[in-house]
Amino acid sequence: MAAWEHLLPRRRWFLLSSLLLAAAAAAPVVHGYGGGGGLTVGFYKESCPQAEAIVREGGAAAGHDDPTTTAPLLRLHFHDCFVRGCEASVLINSTKTNTAEKDAKPNHTLDAFGVIDAAKEKLERKCPAVVSCADILAIAARDAVSLATKAVRQGRWSKDGNLYEVETGRRDGRVSSAKEAVTYLPDSFDGIRRLITRFASKGLSLKDLAVLSGAHALGNTHCPSIAKRLRNFTAHQNTDPTLDASYAAALRRRCRSARDNTTQLEMVPGSSTTFDAAYYRLVAERRGMFHSDEALLRNDVTRGLVHQYMASEEAFLRDFGASMVNMGRVGVLTGGQGEIRRRCAIVN
Structure with missing residues (x-):
């Protein structure tokens, strides 16, 4: 069944979406659920002044050796935060x-754990028991997307080359559950209603949904991730x-087997290692790789943001x-x- 066939009647659904957006905009800024605050830019300024530089050095070296590393580093932070919050449970063995x-x-397709482990090892030598794995993930994600952004490379952002300033001060969790990951992680086949709920x-708004989906500007996927979109989508x-x-036909020619884990498919053909707003043009053309990408067109607010970011890359960044x-x-x-x-892989 197509995503929009699950939707509420249009008028009611638009009202619900508008209320969700308004509520998110009006809600006070909080640091998680029960975290009690404590996050701040420059948290390690006194306790480990070189913390962010050490993480950035490792990420930059990995990106230099393999430009596709930026997407996995960004993805690790996403997958961590959607399960138990941003407390590095995704790293636990x-x-x-x-x-x-x-x-x-x-x-199963997560990668770049070695980059995080290497940064942690260096930080433990420099500042033992000070910098959390959760903060390393957040810093590495910021650095990865910054390194992949043309605007940063051209010096149009902050003087130290960051696309944004990352808050730090997180501590690490001690629990990690595969069942919770299956339950809470957004799925590539999610429709707009399910995405908004997730x-x-x-505590994330419709705008956050549309903006964070732009992370799909980076990276690759494999045939099993889209096999259902190409063949046997429904009984009808x-x-x-x-x-x-036409895009579906081209993808079918590349993915002749649903179990083909070798063929790499660029999320944004021709620029999968460059972070920009090209993703939104593909979504508007119904050429987003995942069903969840196209779902952004099924809501008035998220569809409007798709077109806004097509017109202004600076606004998107x-x-x-x-x-x-x-x-x-x-x-x-x-x-x-x-x-x-x-x-990072073992609780104390």
Whole structure:
């Protein structure tokens, strides 16, 4: 069934969407659910002055060796924050008695764990038990998208080359559940109603949904992720009708098997390592890779933002930074909560 077939009647759904947006805009800024605040820009200024520079150095080196590294670093932060909040539970290894988030099916394609581990190792030598793995994830995501942004490379943003300033002061969680990852992570086949519900449950608005979807400007996917859109979409339609027919045909020629994990598909053909607003043009043309991309056209607010960002890349980059800060506040542990892991993959 196509995404919009699940929607409420148009008038009622538009009213619900408008109320959600208004509520999110009016809500006080909070640092997660029960975190009690504590996040600030420059949290490690006194305790570990080189913290952000050490993380950035490692990310930049990885990006120089392999430009596709930026997307996985950004994605790690997303997948962390949507399950238990931004407390680095996505980094914890499974044990004999517990299957952790990183081993949940939606996380099987996560990568760049080694970049985070290497940064943590350096930070432990420099500032033992000070910098959390959760903050490393947030810093690395900011640096990855900054390095991939043409505007930053051209010096049109802050003097130190950051697309936005990242708040720090998070502490690490001690629990990681694969079942929770399956339950809470947004799915590439989600329709607009489901996406709005997922984002609202994290205190994120319709604008945050539209803006953060722009992260799909970076990276690649593989055939199994879109196989259902191309073949056997429903009992009555072979191809997802929300996908441009000519683009679907081109993708079918590349993905001849639903189990092809070798063929790489650029999320934005020709610029998958450059962070810009090109993604929104593809969405408007019904050439977004995922069903959840096209879903942005099924709501008046998110559709309007798609067209706004098509017209102004500068507006998108500015708003992306603001929405990343919003997401980075979800469910944080601060103060005496949680712990500072000595190794990101293992609780203390």
